[in-house]
Amino acid sequence: MSTAYILIFKTNINNPEDRRKVAQVLDLEPTIGKWTIDLEDVDRVLRVVAIAPVTDRIIALVNACAYDCVELED
Amino acid sequence: MRYRDENKVLAIREAAIDMVASDGLENFGINRLAKAAGVSPATIYIYYKDKEDLLTSISIEEGVKMTRATLKGFDPNMSFKEGLWVQWQNRAAFSLDNHKSAEFFEQLRNSTYKDKMLETINDEFRKNMGNFVENAIERGEIERMPLEVYWSVAFAPLYSLIRFHNEGKSLGGRKFKFSEKIMKETFDCVLKGLTK
Numbered sequence: 001m002s003t004a005y006i007l008i009f010k011t012n013i014n015n016p017e018d019r020r021k022v023a024q025v026l027d028l029e030p031t032i033g034k035w036t037i038d039l040e041d042v043d044r045v046l047r048v049v050a051i052a053p054v055t056d057r058i059i060a061l062v063n064a065c066a067y068d069c070v071e072l073e074d
Numbered sequence: 075m076r077y078r079d080e081n082k083v084l085a086i087r088e089a090a091i092d093m094v095a096s097d098g099l100e101n102f103g104i105n106r107l108a109k110a111a112g113v114s115p116a117t118i119y120i121y122y123k124d125k126e127d128l129l130t131s132i133s134i135e136e137g138v139k140m141t142r143a144t145l146k147g148f149d150p151n152m153s154f155k156e157g158l159w160v161q162w163q164n165r166a167a168f169s170l171d172n173h174k175s176a177e178f179f180e181q182l183r184n185s186t187y188k189d190k191m192l193e194t195i196n197d198e199f200r201k202n203m204g205n206f207v208e209n210a211i212e213r214g215e216i217e218r219m220p221l222e223v224y225w226s227v228a229f230a231p232l233y234s235l236i237r238f239h240n241e242g243k244s245l246g247g248r249k250f251k252f253s254e255k256i257m258k259e260t261f262d263c264v265l266k267g268l269t270k
Contacts, residue, residue, distance in 0.1 A: 006119075006120050008116040008119045008120065036123040036124065038104070038119070038123065038124035038125070040103075040124065040125060041103070041104050041105070041115075041124070041125070042105065043105075043115065045104075045115070045116075045119050045124075047119050047123050072114070072115065072116035072119070073114065073116060074113075074114050074116050074117055
């Protein structure tokens with residue numbers, strides 16, 4: 001059984017249009033199984049279910065779309 | 075790697091039920107919930123993808139819990155008197171033990187989560203209740219009547235007593251405490267009203 005990694009980030013992906021832009025990148029990333037953004041939360045939390053602990057990779061991908069992305073610590 | 079921590083899940087659930095029960099849905103948010111549950115917002119996001127996912131999951135779990143509690147020891151083939159009394163006892167026990175959960179449902183009842191909540195009242199529950207009433211009609215114990223009439227007579231009086239109890243007072247501010255004796259007295263009146 002493969003392990004799922006749940007990675008949580010604070011972002012400034014503010015609206016559906018922003019989400020569409022990052023989707024073009026995140027949807028193509030093979031290590032990501034599922035991802036969601038809570039647009040209602042102040043932290044616009046990006047939640048990623050990945051097959052590996054690819055925290056830095058996700059931050060880089062979101063940053064490349066010109067959005068902030070910081071891991072939310074426990 | 076993050077492991078599922080059941081204590082944290084429990085703390086999140088309990089705090090969410092408390093918050094919605096007392097303040098409603100309007101001011102409910104992940105950050106406030108995190109503070110109340112003593113966890114970080116990130117922890118909540120490990121288990122739920124957003125507020126809606128969280129409230130939906132909790133409604134489903136609470137709905138299943140309520141359904142199971144209500145059907146405990148109940149058989150749709152019981153005589154009307156016996157079956158209805160089991161229902162009263164189960165419903166009273168659940169409502170009194172899960173005061174917050176009942177208020178949580180009450181808040182959801184007036185929200186867009188209503189449909190999801192209703193879905194949790196599963197087929198098994200509907201079938202059991204429906205068969206129980208049909209059996210009683212066939213045996214000539216009660217008349218056929220619209221569901222609303224049936225529910226208003228069969229169960230609403232019990233929920234009035236529970237509401238009085240939770241508020242600590244009844245009409246005109248009279249002090250009130252729920253008891254098996256009061257429940258039985260009310261039940262006997264209900265039974266007289268419903269049976270032929």
